[in-house]
Amino acid sequence: xxxxxxxxxAPAPDASDPSxxxxxxxxxxxxxxxxxxxxxxxxxxxWARRSIVEQHRWMTxxxxxxxxxxxxxxxxxxxxxxxxxxxxxxRGIAGGLAAFAGxxxxxxxxxxxxxxxxxxxxxxxxxxxxxAGVACAAVGLLFAVVFKMMMPLLKRRDVTxxxxxxxxxxxxxxxxxxxxxxxxxxxPLSLAITILTRRMVKP
Amino acid sequence: MSSESNPIAALLWTFGLMSLFAVGGANSxxxxxxxxxxxxxxxxxxxxxxxxxxxxxxxxGPNVLIVTLIGYSVxxxxxxxxxxxxxxxxxxxxxxxxxxxxxxxxxxxWPALIQAALVPLSIGLMAASGLIVAQTSDQSWIAVLITxxxxxxxxxxxxxxxxxxxxxxxxGFAGVV
Numbered sequence: 152x153x154x155x156x157x158x159x160x161a162p163a164p165d166a167s168d169p170s171x172x173x174x175x176x177x178x179x180x181x182x183x184x185x186x187x188x189x190x191x192x193x194x195x196x197x198w199a200r201r202s203i204v205e206q207h208r209w210m211t212x213x214x215x216x217x218x219x220x221x222x223x224x225x226x227x228x229x230x231x232x233x234x235x236x237x238x239x240x241x242r243g244i245a246g247g248l249a250a251f252a253g254x255x256x257x258x259x260x261x262x263x264x265x266x267x268x269x270x271x272x273x274x275x276x277x278x279x280x281x282x283a284g285v286a287c288a289a290v291g292l293l294f295a296v297v298f299k300m301m302m303p304l305l306k307r308r309d310v311t312x313x314x315x316x317x318x319x320x321x322x323x324x325x326x327x328x329x330x331x332x333x334x335x336x337x338x339p340l341s342l343a344i345t346i347l348t349r350r351m352v353k354p
Numbered sequence: 355m356s357s358e359s360n361p362i363a364a365l366l367w368t369f370g371l372m373s374l375f376a377v378g379g380a381n382s383x384x385x386x387x388x389x390x391x392x393x394x395x396x397x398x399x400x401x402x403x404x405x406x407x408x409x410x411x412x413x414x415g416p417n418v419l420i421v422t423l424i425g426y427s428v429x430x431x432x433x434x435x436x437x438x439x440x441x442x443x444x445x446x447x448x449x450x451x452x453x454x455x456x457x458x459x460x461x462x463x464w465p466a467l468i469q470a471a472l473v474p475l476s477i478g479l480m481a482a483s484g485l486i487v488a489q490t491s492d493q494s495w496i497a498v499l500i501t502x503x504x505x506x507x508x509x510x511x512x513x514x515x516x517x518x519x520x521x522x523x524x525x526g527f528a529g530v531v
Contacts, residue, residue: 188415192519195416196480197508201515217469218453220476225452227373227445228418235446236453247450255442258415259422263434265413266426269405277527284500284526286491288518291504293484298509300477312474319478324485337475345471 175209177249180238183207184253189261192285195230195254197292200299203237210237213303224338230254311348315341361429362436364395369421369440376445387420397428418442497531 175183187198196219204215222232231254238250304312315337322333368390376383384407391397398406406427410420418441425437456465492498504518525531 190414190516191416192414192516197515205512216473216476220472221453221456221469222449223476223479224472225445225449226376227449228376228416228442230416231418231442231446232449235450239450239454240457244450247446251442251446254416255419255438258413258419259434259438262410262413262415262419262422263426263431265409266406266423266434269409270427280529280531281523281527283491283497284522284524284531285519286487286522287497287500287526287531288504288522290484290488290491291501291506292508292515292518293480293487294501294505295508295515297477297481297484298505300480304474304477309474316474316478316481319475320481320485322482323479324482330479334475338472341475342468342471345467349467 173207173209174241175207177242177245180242180246181249181253184234184238184250185257186253188254188258191258192289194289194293197296199230199233200296209241212299216300216303219300224334311344315344362432365425365428365433365436366440368395369425369437370444373441373445374448384420387424391424397424402427494531496525500525500531 183202187202188195190198200215200219203209204212210218218236219229219233222229222236225232231251234250234254235247237247239247242249301313301316304316319333319337322328322337323330372383372386372390376386388403392400392403406423407420410417410423413419419438421437421441422434425433425435427433429436456469488498488501492501500522504515504522507513507518508515522531
C-alpha cells in the first residue's frame with residue numbers, strides 16, 4: 152500500500168462526533184467479525200448490528216444505517232462489503248482484510264466440514280426439519296432488525312423516508328416487481344426527494 | 355486452457371462475474387447461481403442444489419457461503435476457496451474504494467445525500483425479502499407464531515437471539531413446525 156493514505160486518520164474529519172470511544176485494533180476486528188459470523192445462522196446482519204451498535208458502540212444507529220445502505224446497493228454480498236468497509240474505516244486496508252478474514256474464514260471451515268459430512272451421510276431429513284424451525288425464528292430476527300433500523304426514521308418523524316420505505320416494500324414484497332426495475336425508479340426518486348426536502352429545511 | 359477443462363478457472367470466472375451483478379446481496383443471486391451451477395455447467399443436480407442451499411442456511415456465517423459449498427462439490431477444498439474468493443473479492447474491493455471516496459469527499463454535500471436517500475430503500479428491501487422468506491418458511495400457524503415471537507423478543511428484549519434460533523430448531527426437530 153502506498154504511504155499516501157493514513158488509515159487511522161480516516162474517520163477523524165467529522166468533528167461533530169467527539170464521542171468515538173475506542174478504535175478497534177486488527178485482532179479485535181478479526182475477533183468481532185468472527186464472533187458475529189459464527190453466531191449468524193440465517194444471516195449475519197442481525198449480529199453485525201448487535202455487535203457494532205449495541206455492544207461495542209463503534210457506530211451510532213444512524214451511521215450503521217448509512218454504511219449498511221451503501222453496502223446494500225453496491226453489488227456483491229452485503230455483509231462481506233460491510234466488513235471490508237467497516238474494517239478499512241478504522242484500520243485501512245489491513246483492517247478491511249482482518250474483518251473480512253474474521254467474517255468469512257471460520258464459517259467457511261465449518262461449511263466445508265458440513266459439506267464433507269453431507270457427502271458421506273446424504274440423508275438430511277432430520278436436519279431439514281430442524282432447519283425449518285431455525286428458519287422460522289431467523290425470519291423473526293430479520294423483522295426485528297428491520298424495525299430497529301426504522302427507529303431513527305420514526306424518531307425524527309421522517310415521513311417521506313417512511314413512505315419510500317413502504318413503497319419499496321409493497322413493490323418488491325407484495326407486487327413482486329423485478330428488483331432492477333424498482334431500483335432504477337426508486338433510487339433517483341428517493342434522491343430527488345431527499346435533495347428537495349433538505350433544501351426546504353435549510354435554504 | 356479452456357474454462358470447461360479447468361474447473362477452478364470456471365469457478366473463478368463464473369462467480370467473479372456474477373458477484374458484480376449481484377445487487378441486493380447473495381440471496382437475490384440465488385436464482386442466478388442455480389442457473390449457472392445446474393443448467394449451464396452441470397456441476398450439481400437440482401436436488402443437490404436444494405441440499406446445498408439448506409446446508410448453507412444451517413451453517414453459521416454470511417449467506418454467500420453457498421458458493422463455498424458449490425465450489426467444494428466441484429473441486430474440493432481448492433474449489434471452495436476459489437469460489438468464495440471470486441464471489442467476495444472484486445465487490446469488496448469496489449466497496450472499499452467507493453466508501454473511501456465518499457469519506458474523503460465528506461465536505462461535499464452529495465455523498466451524504468446519496469447515502470441518506472438509500473437508507474429507506476435499503477430497509478424497505480429488507481422488509482420485502484423478510485416477507486418473501488417468511489412465505490416459504492412459515493407454512494403452518496405454529497411457524498408464524500415462532501416468527502412473530504422471535505421478532506417481538508429480539509425487538510423488545512436483550513435476550514441473546516441464539517436462544518430463539520435454538521428454540522426454533524428444537525421445535526422443528528420435534529416435528530411441531
